[in-house]
Amino acid sequence: MTLVGVASTGSSALIRTRLSGWSLTAIAVGTVAVTVVLFAATPMQGRVAFLLFAAALYVVAQTTVSALVEGRRRATDRLVTSIVVACSCAAVLPLVAVLGFTIAKGTAVLSGSFLTHTMRGVAEQDANGGIYQAIIGTLEQVGLATLMAVPFGLLVAIYLVEYSSGRFGRFVSFFVDVMTGLPSIVAGLFIFALWILALGQSFSGFAGSMALTVLMLPTVVRSAEEMLKIVPDSLREGSYALGIQKWVTVVRIVLPSALAGIVTGVMLAIARVTGETAPLLVTVFGNPALNFNPFSGAQASLPLFVFGEAGLPNETAINRAWAAALVLILIVLILNVVARVLARLASVRS
Amino acid sequence: MAKNVQMKDVDIYYGKFHAVQGVNLSVPPRAVTAFIGPSGCGKSTVLRTINRMHEVIPGARVEGRVELDGEDIYRSGVDPVEVRRAVGMVFQRPNPFPTMSIRDNVVAGLKLQRVNNKAQLNEVAERSLRGANLWNEVKDRLGKPGGSLSGGQQQRLCIARAIAVQPDVLLMDEPCSALDPISTLAIEDLIGKLKQDYTIVIVTHNMQQAARVSDRTGFFNLPAADKPGRLVELDDTEKIFSNPTEKATEDYISGRFG
Numbered sequence: 001m002t003l004v005g006v007a008s009t010g011s012s013a014l015i016r017t018r019l020s021g022w023s024l025t026a027i028a029v030g031t032v033a034v035t036v037v038l039f040a041a042t043p044m045q046g047r048v049a050f051l052l053f054a055a056a057l058y059v060v061a062q063t064t065v066s067a068l069v070e071g072r073r074r075a076t077d078r079l080v081t082s083i084v085v086a087c088s089c090a091a092v093l094p095l096v097a098v099l100g101f102t103i104a105k106g107t108a109v110l111s112g113s114f115l116t117h118t119m120r121g122v123a124e125q126d127a128n129g130g131i132y133q134a135i136i137g138t139l140e141q142v143g144l145a146t147l148m149a150v151p152f153g154l155l156v157a158i159y160l161v162e163y164s165s166g167r168f169g170r171f172v173s174f175f176v177d178v179m180t181g182l183p184s185i186v187a188g189l190f191i192f193a194l195w196i197l198a199l200g201q202s203f204s205g206f207a208g209s210m211a212l213t214v215l216m217l218p219t220v221v222r223s224a225e226e227m228l229k230i231v232p233d234s235l236r237e238g239s240y241a242l243g244i245q246k247w248v249t250v251v252r253i254v255l256p257s258a259l260a261g262i263v264t265g266v267m268l269a270i271a272r273v274t275g276e277t278a279p280l281l282v283t284v285f286g287n288p289a290l291n292f293n294p295f296s297g298a299q300a301s302l303p304l305f306v307f308g309e310a311g312l313p314n315e316t317a318i319n320r321a322w323a324a325a326l327v328l329i330l331i332v333l334i335l336n337v338v339a340r341v342l343a344r345l346a347s348v349r350s
Numbered sequence: 351m352a353k354n355v356q357m358k359d360v361d362i363y364y365g366k367f368h369a370v371q372g373v374n375l376s377v378p379p380r381a382v383t384a385f386i387g388p389s390g391c392g393k394s395t396v397l398r399t400i401n402r403m404h405e406v407i408p409g410a411r412v413e414g415r416v417e418l419d420g421e422d423i424y425r426s427g428v429d430p431v432e433v434r435r436a437v438g439m440v441f442q443r444p445n446p447f448p449t450m451s452i453r454d455n456v457v458a459g460l461k462l463q464r465v466n467n468k469a470q471l472n473e474v475a476e477r478s479l480r481g482a483n484l485w486n487e488v489k490d491r492l493g494k495p496g497g498s499l500s501g502g503q504q505q506r507l508c509i510a511r512a513i514a515v516q517p518d519v520l521l522m523d524e525p526c527s528a529l530d531p532i533s534t535l536a537i538e539d540l541i542g543k544l545k546q547d548y549t550i551v552i553v554t555h556n557m558q559q560a561a562r563v564s565d566r567t568g569f570f571n572l573p574a575a576d577k578p579g580r581l582v583e584l585d586d587t588e589k590i591f592s593n594p595t596e597k598a599t600e601d602y603i604s605g606r607f608g
Contacts, residue, residue, distance in 0.1 A: 165408055238445040238508070240406060242459035242515060243435030252462055256449040 019069055027065060031058040055086070099329070106326030109319040115327070119288035119300075125314045131324050133290040137299040138331070141205045141284065142274050144294060145212035150266055152213075153220030160221070161228040162250050180218040187214040188279025196283070203285035205294030208301065211279035216269045223265025227258040260346035267339030271332045277303035302328045352379040352549045353419040353436075353518040355400055360414035361578075362395050364407065369395050371578040373414070375568060377519075382541060382550045384560035384587070387570035388607065392579030393553045396570070397521050400551065401437035402430040418518060435459075438517035442524040444504035446496030446511075453492040455507055459515035474514050482510035483540050502533025509540065513548070520544065522552040526559065538563050557603065561591050569599045 035054040039045060044053070059082045067075035117130030156176070160169055191211040195201050231254050239249040255262075280286075285298035286308060302324055309321035355377040362370040370392035377383045385393040398404040399412050402423065415422045423433045446455050454461065456475045465471065475492070479485040484506040488499070499507060505525060512520060522541070526534040541550060541563050554560050560567050568584035583596045594600045601607055 232445075234441065234443060234445040235447060237403070237406065237441065238447070238511075239458075239462075241401065241403060241434055241439035241441075242462075242511065243431050243433075244459065244462045245431055248462050253447055253449075257447075259449075 016071065016074070017069055018074075019066055023065070023069075024062065027061050028058055031061055059083075059086075102322060102326050102329060105319070105322035107323075109323040110326060114320075114323060118290050120290070122288070124312050124317050127316045129320060131300075131302065131305055131320070131327060133287060133300040134302045134305040134324060135327065136290065136292065137205060137284070137287070137294075137301040138274065138303070138328075140292075140294045141208045141212060141280070141299070141301060142270060144206060144209035145216055145273060146266070146270055148209065149213040149216035149220050149269070153217050154224050154262070156217075156221045157224035157228055158250055158255075160225050162246070162254070176218050176221050179214075180222065182215065182218075183278075184211075184215055184276050185278035185281075187211045188282045190214065191279070192282040202296060203283065203298040204296055205284055205291070205299040205301075208280045208284035208299070209294065211283050212273045212276060215276060215279065216273050219269040219272065220266055223268070224258070224262045227261035227265065228254060230261070231257045260343045263346060264339050264343045267335055267342070271335045271339070274332055274335065275303055275328060277307050280304050281307075302331070351516065351518060352547060354379045354549065355519055355551070356415075356417040356420075357396075357399075358415040358417070360396070360399065360412060360416060362392070362399060362404065363411050363413070365409035368578040370570075371580055373581045375581055375584050377549060377551055378566065379549045380545060380547070381565040382545045382552060382563055383566045383568065383584075384564035385551065385553045385568050385570060386555070386557055386560050386602075387579075387582075388572065388602070389555065390579070391570040391572045393568075393570045394523055395579070396581075397523055397551060397553050398439075400519065400521055401439055402433045403439060405430055435515060436517055437519045437521060438512035438515065439521045439523065440505070440508050440512050440525050443528045444501060444508050446499075446504050446507050448495065448497045450496055451493045452488050452496055452499070452507065455496040456510045456514050458511060478510040478514040481513050481544070482506045483536065483543070484510055500533070502529050502536055505529060505533065505537060506540065509537075509544075513544070517548065519549040519551065522550065524553055524555065526554070526556070534559070557591075561587060567591070569594075569596075569602060571598050571602070 032054055035050060035057060038053070039050055059079065062082070063075050063079045066078050114130045115135065116132050117128070118133040119129045119131075120133075122129035156172070160173055163169075164172070188211045191207055191214070195207050195210065196203065201207065235253055235257060236249055239253050240246075244253075280301050280303065284301055284304065286304045287298040287300045291297050291299045306321050306324045306328065309317040309324065312318070355375075357373050357375045360370070360373040361368065362373075373396055385397060387393050395404060399416055404410040404412070412424055414424075416424055418433075418436065422428075446452075447458060450458065453472070453475050456478050457465075457471045460471060460474060476485060476489075479488060484503060487503060488494075488507075491498075496504070496507060505528075509525075526537050529537065538559065541552065544550060545565075552560075552564065554563075564587045566584065567587045567590040569582045569590065570579055571582045572579050583590065583594060583599045585595070590599060591603055594603060
């Protein structure tokens with residue numbers, strides 16, 4: 001077993017000694033051993049602390065040995081690589097933790113009847129009940145919002161890319177950018193003030209859809225705009241040179257070329273608003289029973305359901321909240337996967 | 351069907367910038383006229399005024415008359431879209447429509463103008479592809495995407511697309527610059543065949559090509575860096591390349607500049 005790898009006798013100025021894989025393993029084993037000893041001998045304890053301490057010790061040991069054997073440049077290289085890898089793990093950790101937690105807690109209550117029954121007549125402490133009304137509500141609200149936001153957003157994007165060349169276009173573009181940062185509760189309050197207070201309408205799924213449309217619109221416009229800009233001008237010129245009018249060029253040549261990217265952008269916008277809770281609080285209001293009609297009467301919705309149940313003190317309610325959260329994550333996941341599949345299909349065709 | 355093109359005192363501006371000045375020329379029908387000259391002298395700009403394509407750039411304007419068989423295409427009331435149906439164009443880089451099949455590409459000019467008769471479209475597609483010397487190579491894969499052909503084939507596809515709408519004049523802006531020598535030869539042979547039916551104007555920075563392919567040649571030049579481009583001399587190709595009148599022409603032909 002060689003601790004050091006390649007020839008160290010100066011046979012060529014180009015060759016430098018390198019630490020072999022064996023030596024790295026040896027360092028790792030040594031580190032863990034030291035940590036075990038330390039944790040046994042001192043008051044330090046806990047699994048997380050053990051892992052962190054061992055990892056930090058390994059980095060220090062590796063860097064030191066590397067500095068002695070391979071030289072400062074390689075040692076610095078290894079140190080920075082270790083730090084970067086550690087940061088990446090730290091970034092992924094919360095995501096994995098949330099997903100794992102939700103799956104663990106949510107599958108406890110998830111079942112066929114949970115998905116097909118509502119909360120009508122079910123008290124907080126009852127273990128029965130389901131989220132059927134919430135699933136229907138979310139699907140209808142997001143569906144209506146998509147129907148409103150996508151054509152509208154597409155037309156705005158087409159205007160910005162194909163038709164505008166002056167001040168008004170820049171004005172519109174600026175405000176679309178501002179709207180991207182609109183807090184979701186403000187969108188909800190806007191619809192509340194306009195639709196429910198001023199126009200005297202009731203809480204409804206449709207009101208929620210309008211708030212979601214306000215939130216989706218900037219994302220759809222921005223991504224459609226980027227995709228339209230990518231279409232090369234040579235295609236437009238080729239079409240104009242054939243004597244084809246501008247709007248026909250846009251609809252039959254530019255849009256189909258940009259379609260794959262636009263579909264992806266739309267699906268991502270949908271995935272984003274599916275989980276919005278705040279705007280639905282003041283527009284949809286929530287409903288324990290089933291309401292198929294999004295245009296009249298309060299409806300339920302998955303994020304609202306999670307919010308409501310999670311605030312209750314009973315364990316039955318909290319379990320339901322976890323299961324609903326899991327269903328919500330699954331819906332968003334499916335939407336993302338569908339987006340990628342659609343994009344792949346659209347680009348293969350062309 | 352092939353018309354002649356006349357330009358009378360044409361000045362071209364991009365906003366305030368005077369790009370080309372005082373162009374007077376005549377392009378005979380059923381013949382090939384070549385525009386040659388150094389980079390930036392305005393030959394492509396002049397070409398694009400014949401089908402009003404320069405208007406795609408905001409701020410571009412033309413003063414003077416450009417006539418197709420005596421009819422000024424710049425007089426008020428003339429629709430640029432109609433002009434472009436009568437004057438076709440082939441570009442430097444082949445630009446087939448990527449989301450359409452080969453057949454749909456060829457008949458795009460008709461299909462997107464609401465001509466839907468399948469039999470008629472198929473007939474036009476075959477006629478145009480034969481006219482562009484591409485039929486035998488693609489007749490078995492008309493349904494494949496337009497981008498699946500080689501560079502030379504794509505350019506011939508664009509030519510087929512242009513002649514499918516039966517234009518009066520066919521403009522070609524450096525059609526062979528992006529192609530290899532074999533494809534270039536194929537296109538040049540094609541131009542020799544097409545000139546029997548169309549008026550062809552070709553811009554090229556390859557003088558040998560102009561000498562091989564054209565009947566008449568016009569030499570454009572920039573008198574100085576900040577001056578507008580102008581047409582220096584337009585004459586039979588033979589004369590331009592053997593015994594030009596202007597010294598600038600002779601300098602350019604013999605490679606002293608450009």
